[in-house]
Amino acid sequence: MNEYKLVFTGTTGAGKTTAINAISETATIVTDVANTDPTLAKASTTVGLDFGQINLANGDRVRLFGTPGQSRFDFMWKILVKDAFGLIILIDNSRPAPLEDLEVYLNGFSHELQTTPCVIGVGRTEAYPNPSLDDFSIKLENQNLTLPVIPVDVRRAEDVTMLIDILMAQAEADLINA
Ligand SMILES: Nc1nc2c(ncn2[C@@H]2O[C@H](COP(=O)(O)OP(=O)(O)OP(=O)(O)O)[C@@H](O)[C@H]2O)c(=O)[nH]1
Ligand SMILES: [Mg+2]
Known part of the structure; x- marks a missing residue:
């Protein structure tokens, strides 16, 4: 049996928890506290980490870690991403500047992105279609990155599973091409 560590990161409210x-x-282990930021329309926010586990059909186990979104906790990003097999960046398209949000995480994880498979999941695209998925891909290309950009509703288990499947497929492709 193999064990893989996947890390969910992205803006506060994008839905890592x-x-x-x-x-x-x-x-799950959740380290949320009551949210006191009036600009953030939700009851709680993560101050430490999230943790959960899933078993794959082949018996392998995936350990899931979520970072806090708020950049005042960015020291946790480095701690949590250590030895990660893959990274999932979640974006909330209802925020004022989602492309800039993406850039924060591309910069924050720039070292890991050189070697670690990564998928971008964009939430709330039905109500907020702009920026488009193409806009995200262009942003990535400008940073010399080619990463899958997928619309997701993180409340739906099948959407989250799809993100993980794409990440695992990308990791396999990287191994074949290595
Ligand atoms: N209406 C709607 N709500 C959504 C959608 N996606 C996520 N949410 C909600 O957005 C909220 C996300 O909150 P969290 O999971 O706490 O977000 P987080 O990324 O862990 O945030 P931090 O811990 O503060 O960094 C939840 O209340 C979800 O139900 C969507 O597509 N539509
Ligand atoms: Mg959280």
Whole structure:
């Protein structure tokens, strides 16, 4: 049996905690506290990490970690991404500047992105279609990155599972091309 570590990161409210809760097969560890930021329309925010686990059909186990979104906790990003097999960046398209949000995480994880497979999941695209998925891809190309950009609703387990499947497929392709 192999064990893989995947890390969910991205802006506060994009749904890292929600995504891990949607698919974890074990009780999740959540370190949320009451949100006191009036610009953030939700009751709680993560101050430490999220943790959950899933088992793949072949018996392999995936450990899921979520970072806090707020940049005042960015020291946790480095701690959590250590030895990660893959990175999922979640974007909330209802925020004022989603492309700039993406850039924050591309910069924050620039070292890891050189070697670690990564997928971008964009949420709330139905109500907020702009920027488009193409706009995200162009932004990535400008940074010399070619990464999958997928629309997701993190409340739906099948959407979160799809992100993980794409990440695993990308990792396999990287191994074949290495
Ligand atoms: N209406 C709607 N709500 C969504 C959608 N995607 C996520 N949400 C909600 O957005 C919220 C996301 O909150 P969290 O999961 O706490 O976000 P987080 O990324 O962990 O945030 P931090 O821990 O603060 O960094 C939840 O209340 C979700 O139900 C969507 O597509 N539509
Ligand atoms: Mg959270």
